[in-house]
Amino acid sequence: MTIIRDEILSRQANLDKIAGQYLSLKTFHGVLAKIIAIINNPASSAKHLAEVIQSDPALASRVLTIVNSPLYALSQQVTNLSHAIALLGFNEMRHIAMGVSFFDAFSIGERIHLVRLWKHSIYCAKLAELLATQSRYLVDEAFTVGLLHDIGMILLLSYSNRVFVTTLYNYKFQKGQVTFPESEEKMLGLNHTHIGAYASMKWNFPGIITETILCHHNLRLSDKFAQPTQYLTRVLFLADQLCKIMGVASVEHVERHTVEDLLAAEEIYSQAGLDREKLELALARIDPVMQEAEKFFSLLGR
Numbered sequence: 001m002t003i004i005r006d007e008i009l010s011r012q013a014n015l016d017k018i019a020g021q022y023l024s025l026k027t028f029h030g031v032l033a034k035i036i037a038i039i040n041n042p043a044s045s046a047k048h049l050a051e052v053i054q055s056d057p058a059l060a061s062r063v064l065t066i067v068n069s070p071l072y073a074l075s076q077q078v079t080n081l082s083h084a085i086a087l088l089g090f091n092e093m094r095h096i097a098m099g100v101s102f103f104d105a106f107s108i109g110e111r112i113h114l115v116r117l118w119k120h121s122i123y124c125a126k127l128a129e130l131l132a133t134q135s136r137y138l139v140d141e142a143f144t145v146g147l148l149h150d151i152g153m154i155l156l157l158s159y160s161n162r163v164f165v166t167t168l169y170n171y172k173f174q175k176g177q178v179t180f181p182e183s184e185e186k187m188l189g190l191n192h193t194h195i196g197a198y199a200s201m202k203w204n205f206p207g208i209i210t211e212t213i214l215c216h217h218n219l220r221l222s223d224k225f226a227q228p229t230q231y232l233t234r235v236l237f238l239a240d241q242l243c244k245i246m247g248v249a250s251v252e253h254v255e256r257h258t259v260e261d262l263l264a265a266e267e268i269y270s271q272a273g274l275d276r277e278k279l280e281l282a283l284a285r286i287d288p289v290m291q292e293a294e295k296f297f298s299l300l301g302r
């Protein structure tokens, strides 16, 4: 917690300016925080999940629409959430509910960038889940943090299209001399990892989610946290790199990213619980996972 505070305190004024108005999005963080909290609570049940979703009628109706969509090809019409959970499983339902509340909270900002960020978030969630599945460790957390990791960028875009677009322009103009977070730092004195971690902390998301959001462009920083955060940060980092390789990055990037680069990053993937064989196994599963992500995105993206 001290590290988080140290990282945030010096940037507090800017953070409040950018994220302040969104920190009070009560329905969003209330429901989403409860859905996320369900992962950390072994006592939580399907009934509990159904109750949380039902507490927000708009969310409940959107979730049921998705459950009844051709994506799941159910043989019967599902009209209540407990039934939906019984058919699709607890985790799948939790993912749908998180996706819906995440998309619905931020339907502001310049459409083209927002849609790209939404799409990236879904793909990154599915790819992080795929990687974590290889070691069967923190799989659900990997999905969650994949979905939420660039929320700072979405908050920045929602705060000011102009600032976001200028930052992007400066990044692209320098043709690989700076990374996108460095371009943000120059423009704002902070980057989207600070904005995202600040919001995550204010919304009472679990510590590991906040820490991983903060570290996702700075692996060294994650070494100051406990082992689960170090692991999750690397899983997310690899999923983010895979998104770049597969053409679903958060912003149009200028650096070149290849599968060979990923396979050469042994230090990173070994700390993500993978050896070369497991990484190759995950890579072999990429196509169906990308298709699932695309279908899920098309349902949520509206």
Ligand SMILES: [Fe+2]
Residues within 6 Å of the ligand: 149, 150, 192, 216, 217, 250
């Ligand atoms: Fe990022």
Ligand SMILES: [Fe+2]
Residues within 6 Å of the ligand: 120, 124, 149, 150, 240, 250
């Ligand atoms: Fe990302």
